[in-house]
Amino acid sequence: MKVIEVVHLVKKFGPLKAVDGISFAVEEGEIFGLIGPNGAGKTTTLRVLATLLTPTSGEARVLGLNVCKDGDRIRNTISYLPEEAGAYRRLRGLDYLNFMGEFYAHDRAEKQAMIARALEVAGLKERIRDRVGTYSKGMVRKLLVARALMHDPKLAILDEPTSGLDVVNSMVVRDIIKGYARKGTTVLLSSHNMLEVEYLSTRVALIDKGLVLEVGTPSELKAKHAAANLEDVFVRAVR
Amino acid sequence: MRKFINLLTKELRELLTLRVLAPYVILVGIMFLVGHLTTSETKRNDVPLIVGLADLDSTPSSKDLKAALEKNDYIVVPVNGVRPDSLVKEAVRGNAAVLIIIPKGFEQALRERQGTVVELYSILKTFGFMESFKKAAVKNILTVMNRKLSDDYLRELAPSLDPATVKTPITSRDYVVFKGRISRGNMEEVLALMMGPTIMVPIALLIMILSTGTMLAASIGQEKENKTLETLMTVPVSRLSIVAAKMLAPLILAFIIAGFFMVSMGSYMFSLGAISSSNPVAGIVSQGMNSDLGIGLDARSDVLLGLSIFLAVVAALSLSTLMALFSRDAKDAQATVTPLMILVMLPYFFSVIFDPLSISLPLKIFIFLIPFSHAFFAFKLLLLGKVLPVVLGIVYQAVFSLVLLFFASRLFTSDRLLTMSFGWFSRHRKLNSVP
Numbered sequence: 001m002k003v004i005e006v007v008h009l010v011k012k013f014g015p016l017k018a019v020d021g022i023s024f025a026v027e028e029g030e031i032f033g034l035i036g037p038n039g040a041g042k043t044t045t046l047r048v049l050a051t052l053l054t055p056t057s058g059e060a061r062v063l064g065l066n067v068c069k070d071g072d073r074i075r076n077t078i079s080y081l082p083e084e085a086g087a088y089r090r091l092r093g094l095d096y097l098n099f100m101g102e103f104y105a106h107d108r109a110e111k112q113a114m115i116a117r118a119l120e121v122a123g124l125k126e127r128i129r130d131r132v133g134t135y136s137k138g139m140v141r142k143l144l145v146a147r148a149l150m151h152d153p154k155l156a157i158l159d160e161p162t163s164g165l166d167v168v169n170s171m172v173v174r175d176i177i178k179g180y181a182r183k184g185t186t187v188l189l190s191s192h193n194m195l196e197v198e199y200l201s202t203r204v205a206l207i208d209k210g211l212v213l214e215v216g217t218p219s220e221l222k223a224k225h226a227a228a229n230l231e232d233v234f235v236r237a238v239r
Numbered sequence: 240m241r242k243f244i245n246l247l248t249k250e251l252r253e254l255l256t257l258r259v260l261a262p263y264v265i266l267v268g269i270m271f272l273v274g275h276l277t278t279s280e281t282k283r284n285d286v287p288l289i290v291g292l293a294d295l296d297s298t299p300s301s302k303d304l305k306a307a308l309e310k311n312d313y314i315v316v317p318v319n320g321v322r323p324d325s326l327v328k329e330a331v332r333g334n335a336a337v338l339i340i341i342p343k344g345f346e347q348a349l350r351e352r353q354g355t356v357v358e359l360y361s362i363l364k365t366f367g368f369m370e371s372f373k374k375a376a377v378k379n380i381l382t383v384m385n386r387k388l389s390d391d392y393l394r395e396l397a398p399s400l401d402p403a404t405v406k407t408p409i410t411s412r413d414y415v416v417f418k419g420r421i422s423r424g425n426m427e428e429v430l431a432l433m434m435g436p437t438i439m440v441p442i443a444l445l446i447m448i449l450s451t452g453t454m455l456a457a458s459i460g461q462e463k464e465n466k467t468l469e470t471l472m473t474v475p476v477s478r479l480s481i482v483a484a485k486m487l488a489p490l491i492l493a494f495i496i497a498g499f500f501m502v503s504m505g506s507y508m509f510s511l512g513a514i515s516s517s518n519p520v521a522g523i524v525s526q527g528m529n530s531d532l533g534i535g536l537d538a539r540s541d542v543l544l545g546l547s548i549f550l551a552v553v554a555a556l557s558l559s560t561l562m563a564l565f566s567r568d569a570k571d572a573q574a575t576v577t578p579l580m581i582l583v584m585l586p587y588f589f590s591v592i593f594d595p596l597s598i599s600l601p602l603k604i605f606i607f608l609i610p611f612s613h614a615f616f617a618f619k620l621l622l623l624g625k626v627l628p629v630v631l632g633i634v635y636q637a638v639f640s641l642v643l644l645f646f647a648s649r650l651f652t653s654d655r656l657l658t659m660s661f662g663w664f665s666r667h668r669k670l671n672s673v674p
Contacts, residue, residue: 013658050473053654072475080473086465090253102245103474
């Protein structure tokens with residue numbers, strides 16, 4: 001089953017074409033990585049799929065629903081983690097998770113289960129009772145990753161999920177993402193870190209200047225370009 | 240509804256902090272303290288004035304003046320000496336507020352029916368507010384002395400006549416007419432009676448509008464600055480609920496702040512009222528006038544005033560929302576409410592200076608185009624029984640708010656929320672705003 005279908009998607013900001021007719025599809029349970037330099041159109045694509053931006057032309061579907069017409073229904077089943085996201089500084093970590101869980105849970109027991117999952121993912125221990133304003137950048141990021149995964153979304157859209165995390169915490173978060181994918185969550189992620197995408201993704205799309213250059217599994221792309229890693233693949237694809 | 244309450248609770252938790260509420264709690268305490276200090280200081284100063292009397296004439300006439308002053312509640316302290324500077328020094332030592340020097344030949348001049356001059360030194364000790372209370376008492380000294388002497392003349396010339404009737408054959412019995420109702424009293428008393436509410440209502444409104452507008456703009460600005468808005472927009476809750484919760488939270492806080500203000504001003508005015516009620520006759524007359532003239536609002540007027548104030552705050556919130564949506568961060572958002580401040584300060588000053596019924600038509604149109612003006616003038620209009628202008632004002636405020644809310648909600652549900660800012664015209668900022 002296709003969780004994401006993007007067909008000739010174009011998004012313009014005034015005269016600037018951020019996304020220039022890209023197409024790709026993501027199957028259920030996949031971890032699909034978008035890789036490309038700054039300004040390639042990755043975040044714009046993610047924002048369209050997260051129902052934050054409306055396409056200028058083309059089509060984007062999530063779980064068969066149109067992002068323009070079915071925004072409310074799509075938001076019930078996805079989660080989106082923006083690259084530079086923050087949490088409410090005056091709330092305590094636990095209160096933040098409680099606040100977010102309230103939007104997804106149907107009853108108290110379900111919300112408690114979500115919070116329990118989030119506490120496990122965040123791994124903030126006693127600090128979860130402190131105000132978010134006292135957290136380090138890495139702690140905030142872990143809280144946000146936990147928030148994004150707490151309700152077992154059908155599709156998790158993660159923009160630079162390990163941004164601001166140290167090496168150890170980045171590895172922990174990557175394993176958590178893989179674990180969720182194994183349980184059936186489809187993941188669409190973007191990253192500058194091509195080695196991270198290579199480690200995580202079942203398939204990747206190389207994006208540059210609003211265009212998809214290549215789509216395939218990391219092994220396929222490496223073989224096609226006779227490259228040692230995705231960084232080399234990208235450099236060769238751009239040339 | 241559960242999701243909306245969740246949003247509203249979060250907004251209130253962010254707004255209702257000790258840091259926000261503490262100044263208002265302190266304000267209540269300060270105003271209460273100031274009120275009581277004013278009362279106690281006034282009572283302390285409400286003692287008979289000490290008058291130093293240097294009687295250089297020492298005749299029965301000059302001694303009669305001393306008795307007349309004492310009869311009029313002055314404490315007369317004899318001051319001995321010859322030269323004015325030594326007399327002043329002694330009067331100061333005797334804690335006198337005034338020194339009167341009755342010159343030699345005082346009685347002789349009176350006997351010859353010639354005018355005479357007494358020297359009156361006001362001894363200024365501070366420039367405090369309480370000193371001004373002594374002014375009237377000092378001024379009254381000459382009146383007391385002249386009345387005594389002129390009464391004596393008249394009794395001598397026409398023993399069968401009452402001097403008071405000769406000097407003031409006409410006295411007045413004052414009435415005030417308001418909305419066809421008549422009461423004993425004069426205009427000053429009515430105006431003094433209405434001073435409290437006509438000052439307090441506009442100030443409370445000013446505080447409510449400015450505080451709600453600023454809080455809402457800051458809240459939206461912080462969502463943008465802290466990058467929380469983007470996440471909030473992707474959770475399963477309607478975007479109108481997000482806007483509504485954002486608007487309702489400062490509205491609730493504004494009413495709490497206004498409550499604090501009314502309590503603090505009330506306690507202050509109460510203590511000032513206690514001062515004026517030290518004159519029991521004035522107190523009774525004022526209370527009687529209030530009911531006789533029907534000054535005050537009936538239940539219908541109360542509802543209209545409340546509705547007008549409520550809609551003024553909603554209009555301010557709508558305008559703030561619209562302006563703050565263009566901001567990039569909290570600082571930007573604070574700057575965007577500057578036009579709101581101007582639009583609120585203008586009617587506030589107009590309502591203090593002008594009477595809504597007597598201003599010229601062009602000025603009236605200008606003032607009432609500002610939606611907040613209607614609330615500022617509503618209290619005065621309702622007191623005067625002018626219901627129609629208030630109702631029309633409420634309709635205008637409602638339409639104004641609805642139009643702004645429509646545009647604000649359209650912006651909130653569009654992707655322009657994440658891409659627009661006041662920096663449109665700057666290429667640098669525009670490029671930065673592209674995701």
